[in-house]
Amino acid sequence: MGKVLGVGGVFFKAEDPKAVCDWYSRVLGFDMSQGSFTSWPHPANGYTVWSAFAASTDYFKPSAAPFMVNLVVEDLASLLEQVRDAGVEPIGEDYADQTGKFAWLIDPAGVKVELWEPPKE
Numbered sequence: 587m588g589k590v591l592g593v594g595g596v597f598f599k600a601e602d603p604k605a606v607c608d609w610y611s612r613v614l615g616f617d618m619s620q621g622s623f624t625s626w627p628h629p630a631n632g633y634t635v636w637s638a639f640a641a642s643t644d645y646f647k648p649s650a651a652p653f654m655v656n657l658v659v660e661d662l663a664s665l666l667e668q669v670r671d672a673g674v675e676p677i678g679e680d681y682a683d684q685t686g687k688f689a690w691l692i693d694p695a696g697v698k699v700e701l702w703e704p705p706k707e
Contacts, residue, residue: 592634595625596655600695609694613672614657614665632658632686632704648677649698662687662703 600606603622610616616624628634635656639645646654659665666676666689674691677698681688687703 592628593636598651598653598655598695598697602694606693606695613669613674613691614699615668629658629660629704631660631707632702646698649692649696651695651697654698654700656700656702659701659703662689662701665701 607616607618607622610624611618618624646652662680666680669676669691676689676691678690684705686705689701691699691701693699
């Protein structure tokens, strides 16, 4: 019997896909050399989460999008310096608990991006 191994990608519509791709390249260092997408091998640390939230959740705010993107990162503090150097201010307060460290951004398409550094194993 087949089974799901994890999330294979995040796909979304944008009014200006090139501008969104340029933003992810400039702010988060995505390699967009292949055009309108990038890919990575699955990280050695962390896991992929699939979760349905109640329609009334405020967790995706201030985004009006009905979804949020979570990115597994390494060295969140350094990445946040890079983000700020690119002229982007994270939203809300950084957060940490037993599942790791978190910070959030809003991309040019209005999508909330959650940056997650898993705890070291």
